Amino acid sequence: MPHADMLLVEDDAALAELLTFHFTREEFTVRHTPDGEEALILAKEKVPDIVLLDWMVENLSGIEVCRRLRRDPGTANVPIIMLTARGEEEDRIRGLDTGADDYVTKPFSPRELIARVQAVLRRVRPALAGETLRYADIEIDTVAHRVRRDGDPIALGPTEFRLLRHFLEHPGHVFSRERLLDSVWGQNSDIELRTVDVHIRRLRKAINEGGRTDLIRTVRSAGYALDAEGRI
Template structure:
């Protein structure tokens, strides 16, 4: 099950950008546009982490943080605050209210992703996996290594990202366009057939043993990682 992140941000373009990039990182992302909506969404479904803007309509981010910390069911939900306020006093106020971390806008997506992983690793260690296993394949994101049935598999950087993405969504079929968007990025032009080339290289690397091919080709649809075939 993917970690669920609630992004509370009233600037629509930034909210969409955060959702897009966090979903690429393998998170299940929900959006709230104001403080009232955020509090209702937390009541309906408790998230694993909240990315919370300070300046919000209706109920401020600071007040949302305070209320979440008052309720027993949401008291321990990790909260990362985003704000245009860079003063030390504001940072201290945010942390004193109950935020676990604090980032000043404009936000670097790589830094936000690193902060999320760090907070989850500290507060929800089961959700911040540095190592992921699917069947007999183990991917180590820190050491950038892959093993299958105990043997090390040597992958190029693109094949590594491709395998990592497929392992985050086992059994799900992705079109070539979806894989291009997730692995190469939406702002990079790459032909769809490039995916076939890298899938071929990934297959060749993974199938050096007598084990079954874990990558399933779905005609006219795309590819999926199946470890139980």
């Protein structure tokens, strides 16, 4: 599986070290905190591809962290797997009802957890599961950096490629200019907001050449989204 960013929220230092080792070996970038409140800050600073969240962590319970991540539009769609020693059915249901995508009861083997993480990522983030990402009649080869629409090759600059890939990874999701700056240019970028509009125009021109349907919607006072149906 291609590179993915993981946020690990676990207050057992030995277990956190073990999981960091195994997931790093699987080419994940792992950010770790034992603190529920800090987890929310880290997730807001850089939205992870997946969250491994222990039920019992410092300052803020895993259930509450999960609830708040789901409430924030920026992290509402991030997959969450809860880790816990609680095995009762009622607790599992509570975790899933709060918004967790999966639930793993301790003790577990690292191999089992890696498999569960990869299964969730394949389901909710198809771009992380293979080389080709598709939406409507457009597709990206994420390894070869090739873009096609209805089978025809499209030439994109590096920034437009990253923009399109980001949209394809989150179809239908509305992104503000600030969020796109963080995700595509990086958090420390000093690029002006209007630069986002310039690159959106370039991307539109490239993928809509020949009078094709515009897949990128401008959402008034909100930002941009990839939406073939135009129902945002």
